[in-house]
Amino acid sequence: MSLPRLKGLFYSILATLLLLFCSQGFAAGSSDRFIQKSAFKGKNDIAITFAAPVDEAWAKDVSNYRVYEEPDPDIRLEISSITLSPDHKTVVLHFDEELNQGQPHIVTIKGITSQGKNLGTAMVKVKKLYLGFLFSIFIGAMLIHNFVFTKYLGLCVFFGTSQKKSTAVGMGVTFTIVMVVSAMMSWFLYQFVLKPFHLDYLQIIVFIGLVSLSVQAVDTILRKVNPALFKAFGVYLVLVIANCIILAVPLILADNEYNAAESFMLALGAGLGFLVALFLMSSVRERLELANVPPTYRGLPIAFVVAGLFALAFLGFSGMSIF
């Protein structure tokens, strides 16, 4: 095959993958085909839009709906009344009590009836605005659950490359790239290879392999593209393989069953969180060079003390929730 044709093939594969990811991301709102949209409306209402008009007698019957918050399926929420839109497509469930919109709600709709035909039972997850949820994953991974300062992961590379600002930033950027690439690959492999073939017990081994693969790729490419940065990293670039953040993220993704968009946000947040940590630390350590530190504390000990102080400061983010 000639080179341009190969290139075309490559781009088409890339486009297909992208489409697949996008459709995964947007389909997350509802699981049933007949239900187009489900969302919170105001403080006390849930609106559900069907693909076609439904029968009024069925739609107004409260016993056809079962609503609960995802973590406690035993506690049913009382529906006080139901309104149907004039085009018979949208049902609004009113509740007496205010809904706790921080939790996803599950609505089970029994025997959907449209034009006299029974279309079966559907289950919908009602979530807050999806982009907001993605953003909260991102901020959560970056600041609230910062991997370095609240989970104490990846400290080797953290202390090794935070002596100079330029190295720290370069390391952070490279780390973010490696993190996103390897997390997306491991998400893909986990969802489409390991789970369907019942090999999820091998996840750690596979993820380690994927991490070393992406590190090796970055190593090869960086050596050619930016030799100066490559030299500055020295041994630490290879150390990324043994970094626990980069292994922790795929495991968290697999545990939480995140979809592609959510995985991407978590990986990006974790990477940028590491970049922020490195930058803050290197700024302090550059000044520490000029400070009059007692001889026993010089070097790594004072760096650990500073990291502890940062961790205390980051503790201020804990318990915060956005959206």
Add this chain to the structure above:
Amino acid sequence: MDPTLIKMAIGGLALLGCIGLFFGIGLALAAHKFAVEVNPKVEEVKEVLAGAQ
């Protein structure tokens, strides 16, 4: 032993082997494309040195 378990194990081995092979070839191609010219004398000098360490 349960034949389904053996089947699963062999299937897993084959699958992961294929994935490994695929990525290995990918890496080899990348290494070829982004090859950096190294001074051949460096290797030669290294060969000649004792290499005790």
